[in-house]
Amino acid sequence: xxxxxLSHLPHGISFRFVDRVLEMTPGKRVVxxxxxxxxDPYLQGHFPGNPLMxxxxxxxxxxxxxxxxxxxxxxxxxxxxRDARFRRxxxxxxxxxxxxxxxxxxxxxHRFAVKASVDDAPVAEVEIVLAExxxxxxxxx
Amino acid sequence: MNDIIQxxxxxxxxxxxxxxxxxxxxxxxxxxxxxxxxxxxxxxxxLVLGLxxxxxxVVEDRAVAIRVLxxxxxxxxxxxxxxxx
Numbered sequence: 001x002x003x004x005x006l007s008h009l010p011h012g013i014s015f016r017f018v019d020r021v022l023e024m025t026p027g028k029r030v031v032x033x034x035x036x037x038x039x040d041p042y043l044q045g046h047f048p049g050n051p052l053m054x055x056x057x058x059x060x061x062x063x064x065x066x067x068x069x070x071x072x073x074x075x076x077x078x079x080x081x082r083d084a085r086f087r088r089x090x091x092x093x094x095x096x097x098x099x100x101x102x103x104x105x106x107x108x109x110h111r112f113a114v115k116a117s118v119d120d121a122p123v124a125e126v127e128i129v130l131a132e133x134x135x136x137x138x139x140x141x
Numbered sequence: 142m143n144d145i146i147q148x149x150x151x152x153x154x155x156x157x158x159x160x161x162x163x164x165x166x167x168x169x170x171x172x173x174x175x176x177x178x179x180x181x182x183x184x185x186x187x188l189v190l191g192l193x194x195x196x197x198x199v200v201e202d203r204a205v206a207i208r209v210l211x212x213x214x215x216x217x218x219x220x221x222x223x224x225x226x
Contacts, residue, residue: 080183104193106186107203129183 005030005068010075017061018098021068031099032065038092053090058116058124066100066112066128079109080129087122094118108132145217145226148195153213156191157184168214177212185210192216198223 005021023031036043036053043051063078070076090096100114109131116124146168153172154160162178171177173185180188188210189200198220200206209219220226 109186
């Protein structure tokens with residue numbers, strides 16, 4: 001891992017939903033931040049005059065955070081989203097703290113439990129499976 | 142052994158949310174073939190994590206998984222061979 005774990009994400013800057021990594025135990029657990037601001041383009045339409053972070057994009061942020069735990073140089077796609085719950089709205093000005101824990105893996109598949117909170121209040125949780133698309137870099141199993 | 146088999150059935154039913162289908166297959170039915178439960182690789186991962194949590198047995202890699210996750214009976218035999226259950 002070099003000093004900026006975010007540089008390992010394959011996503012272009014326009015589709016990056018993680019702003020900063022706070023803690024990282026490679027392969028096990030990561031904590032990251034997503035700052036939600038009025039300038040975020042998706043808030044223009046969701047909804048006009050009533051900006052609200054879309055739940056699916058919150059899940060995307062959580063999946064990207066989980067992806068930070070994969071080995072460097074590997075890319076992955078979503079294989080499963082399970083038991084997603086959204087507990088309260090996320091709005092501009094919120095700083096979302098996302099904590100992802102890797103529960104285990106098999107082949108190129110990895111399962112994660114991910115929680116999101118704002119000011120210590122839970123806003124969302126989900127279980128995610130990521131499938132590595134570059135098997136050559138798989139070194140976990 | 143019968144006790145382990147019942148617990149494996151319970152694991153399949155709850156972790157994979159397949160209670161009805163699990164009731165209808167035999168202990169020797171192929172879990173991954175369409176004629177059995179028709180499970181896929183994501184189900185296999187879920188089962189591996191479930192086996193570790195419920196029985197304390199570790200399925201180390203894909204090769205072991207392919208061998209162990211053949212049927213309800215092979216899973217139960219693996220648990221027993223590891224001295225668990």
